[in-house]
Amino acid sequence: GKPVLRDLSPERNQVLQFKDHQGDTSFPALHTLEKDETRGRVLHFFANHELLATELMALVLLKFPEAPKAFRRGILKTLKDEQEHTRMYVRRLADMGMVFGQFPVNGYFWKMIAPMSTPMDYVSRLSLTFEQANLDFSAYFAQRFGLIGDRASQALMEKIYRDELTHVGYGLKWFRRWKDPKLTDWQAYEKQLEFPMSPQRAKAAPFNLKARQQVGLDADFIQRLYVYSKSKGRTPRIHVFNPYAEQFMMAGPGFTPNRQQKSIQEDLETLPLFLCRSDDVVLVRRPQRIAYLAKLKDSGFALPQTECVSEKGLEEASELRRRKVGALCPWAWSPCGYQVMKPLMAQLTQACPPVGEAWYESIRPLFAKDWAADQLRAFLRSRSDGQWLIAEDAIGQSCDSEVGVLSQIECLRQKGYPRVVVKSLYGSAGGNMLRCWESKISERQMGWIANALRREGALLVEPWLDRMMDFSVHWQVEPGAIRWIGWSHLKVDDRGHYRGSLWMPSFMRAMPKELAKFAHEGEPERLRRLFYDLKEFLFPHLKQAGYLGPVGVDAAIFRGGDGRPRLKPVIEINPRYTMGRLSIEVGRHHAPGSAGYLQILNQRDLERHGHDSFDAWSRSIEKALPVVTDERGRLVSGAVFLNDPTTASGCLALWQASRDIKAFWEVGHPLEATLA
Numbered sequence: 273g274k275p276v277l278r279d280l281s282p283e284r285n286q287v288l289q290f291k292d293h294q295g296d297t298s299f300p301a302l303h304t305l306e307k308d309e310t311r312g313r314v315l316h317f318f319a320n321h322e323l324l325a326t327e328l329m330a331l332v333l334l335k336f337p338e339a340p341k342a343f344r345r346g347i348l349k350t351l352k353d354e355q356e357h358t359r360m361y362v363r364r365l366a367d368m369g370m371v372f373g374q375f376p377v378n379g380y381f382w383k384m385i386a387p388m389s390t391p392m393d394y395v396s397r398l399s400l401t402f403e404q405a406n407l408d409f410s411a412y413f414a415q416r417f418g419l420i421g422d423r424a425s426q427a428l429m430e431k432i433y434r435d436e437l438t439h440v441g442y443g444l445k446w447f448r449r450w451k452d453p454k455l456t457d458w459q460a461y462e463k464q465l466e467f468p469m470s471p472q473r474a475k476a477a478p479f480n481l482k483a484r485q486q487v488g489l490d491a492d493f494i495q496r497l498y499v500y501s502k503s504k505g506r507t508p509r510i511h512v513f514n515p516y517a518e519q520f521m522m523a524g525p526g527f528t529p530n531r532q533q534k535s536i537q538e539d540l541e542t543l544p545l546f547l548c549r550s551d552d553v554v555l556v557r558r559p560q561r562i563a564y565l566a567k568l569k570d571s572g573f574a575l576p577q578t579e580c581v582s583e584k585g586l587e588e589a590s591e592l593r594r595r596k597v598g599a600l601c602p603w604a605w606s607p608c609g610y611q612v613m614k615p616l617m618a619q620l621t622q623a624c625p626p627v628g629e630a631w632y633e634s635i636r637p638l639f640a641k642d643w644a645a646d647q648l649r650a651f652l653r654s655r656s657d658g659q660w661l662i663a664e665d666a667i668g669q670s671c672d673s674e675v676g677v678l679s680q681i682e683c684l685r686q687k688g689y690p691r692v693v694v695k696s697l698y699g700s701a702g703g704n705m706l707r708c709w710e711s712k713i714s715e716r717q718m719g720w721i722a723n724a725l726r727r728e729g730a731l732l733v734e735p736w737l738d739r740m741m742d743f744s745v746h747w748q749v750e751p752g753a754i755r756w757i758g759w760s761h762l763k764v765d766d767r768g769h770y771r772g773s774l775w776m777p778s779f780m781r782a783m784p785k786e787l788a789k790f791a792h793e794g795e796p797e798r799l800r801r802l803f804y805d806l807k808e809f810l811f812p813h814l815k816q817a818g819y820l821g822p823v824g825v826d827a828a829i830f831r832g833g834d835g836r837p838r839l840k841p842v843i844e845i846n847p848r849y850t851m852g853r854l855s856i857e858v859g860r861h862h863a864p865g866s867a868g869y870l871q872i873l874n875q876r877d878l879e880r881h882g883h884d885s886f887d888a889w890s891r892s893i894e895k896a897l898p899v900v901t902d903e904r905g906r907l908v909s910g911a912v913f914l915n916d917p918t919t920a921s922g923c924l925a926l927w928q929a930s931r932d933i934k935a936f937w938e939v940g941h942p943l944e945a946t947l948a
């Protein structure tokens with residue numbers, strides 16, 4: 273006959289009408305699967321899917337009378353399977369005292385598949401997408417029902433699983449016959465699906481590898497599907513790694529990273545993968561190796577989508593340019609981050625800091641150390657519990673001339689601080705500082721001071737503190753609110769250079785005795801309370817500057833002149849993502865009780881350990897520290913590389929997970945040993 277081109281919808285009785293916008297048609301929460309009611313809802317949900325599959329197959333027969341006879345015969349046979357599946361569910365529901373139709377049902381599959389324009393479209397959408405996902409669902413629920421002891425439901429799911437293997441295989445056979453032979457299966461499949469359909473819908477967790485091999489999907493297809501990520505509907509946040517905010521703030525918007533800086537930026541461009549959710553997007557310069565992404569997934573990380581940008585920015589053809597965007601999250605709101613994000617600003621559903629041209633001048637001061645010192649001074653003056661905190665005269669003073677710097681150094685020495693440090697306002701990670709430990713200032717040191725003053729206009733002069741513990745606290749500034757994110761320990765060497773970030777499942781409990789006592793002395797949780805106060809204190813200032821995004825505050829507990837510990841609540845304020853914040857975000861993927869340590873290894877580390885490539889070194893590290901995950905796929909212990917060792921040229925971000933929290937405190941010793 274002639275194809276039926278009208279918009280059809282299935283004839284359903286009153287109780288089975290689609291109720292997408294009335295009543296709750298969503299999937300039930302599974303923690304109460306022991307309850308008949310929950311199991312009933314799960315079975316009810318799947319029963320509707322079987323009925324939808326039946327209806328959609330009938331639609332295929334009506335829409336494509338010219339399709340090959342063998343294809344149509346196959347459809348009819350599958351349709352009968354789906355009818356049988358529907359009946360099985362209805363019977364099982366009845367056995368449990370329920371009726372098909374007693375809960376509202378959705379028409380989602382119909383909406384997604386009915387507009388199909390060719391049989392190829394149909395096999396891509398139903399067989400290779402929704403039926404493929406059912407390989408995961410049915411195997412998983414067969415197992416879960418079995419564990420609860422519901423044998424009847426288990427047997428039902430097993431039967432459906434076996435049939436689904438045939439259905440997906442059938443779809444794959446026709447898909448291969450119809451696809452462009454120049455394309456791989458994966459390429460043809462991805463091309464065929466149009467948003468909001470995407471390969472994301474062809475899988476569920478846990479990913480059933482065996483079933484896909486059995487069906488005959490090829491290894492490339494399976495691995496690409498495994499690591500594939502695209503938001504199913506939530507508007508994505510867009511991340512990008514742009515690390516040189518301080519340099520931009522120091523040198524102005526015209527700053528260009530040198531070759532070495534560029535290579536570090538490229539090496540570490542994957543870091544935002546660990547900051548976001550699986551429905552977010554990370555902009556990268558190089559496409560990531562599928563095998564690397566698969567390894568991350570095996571280590572317990574849900575991967576977001578990655579999208580390539582060129583030197584010029586986001587491609588005109590990028591589908592991102594036509595999607596709504598939830599938020600823009602560059603590593604820092606520097607001119608570089610602004611440049612990359614600018615083309616997406618029109619699609620934003622949320623506010624972002626750079627509005628108009630004024631944003632740079634209003635945000636820039638937040639990056640400077642003299643601003644942080646002023647905030648600390650004002651914060652301390654607002655409190656009456658100064659005894660356990662840094663003395664006011666030990667807070668950094670900003671000096672804008674050589675004479676000013678020298679007299680401030682002298683002044684601190686008179687007050688009993690023999691060691692003094694002069695800091696660049698925009699230096700980061702302990703770089704760009706001058707340690708004045710000898711009584712005389714050398715010619716070389718004078719040169720450094722003169723140079724820095726010319727460049728930045730001022731320098732910060734403060735006593736060198738005998739630090740006992742370095743750490744950072746992290747917040748997120750949102751429109752109208754500031755949210756607490758967490759704590760992270762900073763490991764610095766005795767010259768004040770950054771060594772690594774340590775994340776503990778419980779910050780307070782991990783502290784050595786003397787420091788833990790200090791944190792609670794006089795008043796329980798006084799350390800935590802102080803940082804809550806500081807957060808509220810800084811919020812109006814951040815808001816006034818129009819800043820939205822991550823903030824990390826570096827702080828330290830140091831030994832005062834009297835030998836007792838004291839707190840310096842603010843060393844630096846970083847209005848951007850930091851390695852400390854990254855460590856907290858990576859920590860979210862951990863199994864309970866396991867801690868993590870982040871290090872950025874460079875060429876010198878590589879040579880010191882006697883390897884000639886990061887790739888070779890990574891293999892020996894992996895051997896010494898194999899990844900172990902728990903039954904829910906969360907990281908327990910082992911080494912994870914936050915960038916791909918195969919392509920790393922200048923540095924490698926190494927994350928070590930372990931339950932041996934004590935070993936992490938002795939940083940530098942056991943860690944170095946495992947790296948050797």
Ligand SMILES: [Fe+2]
Binds near residue numbers: 322325353354357435
């Ligand atoms: Fe079915």
Ligand SMILES: [Fe+2]
Binds near residue numbers: 436
């Ligand atoms: Fe099926």
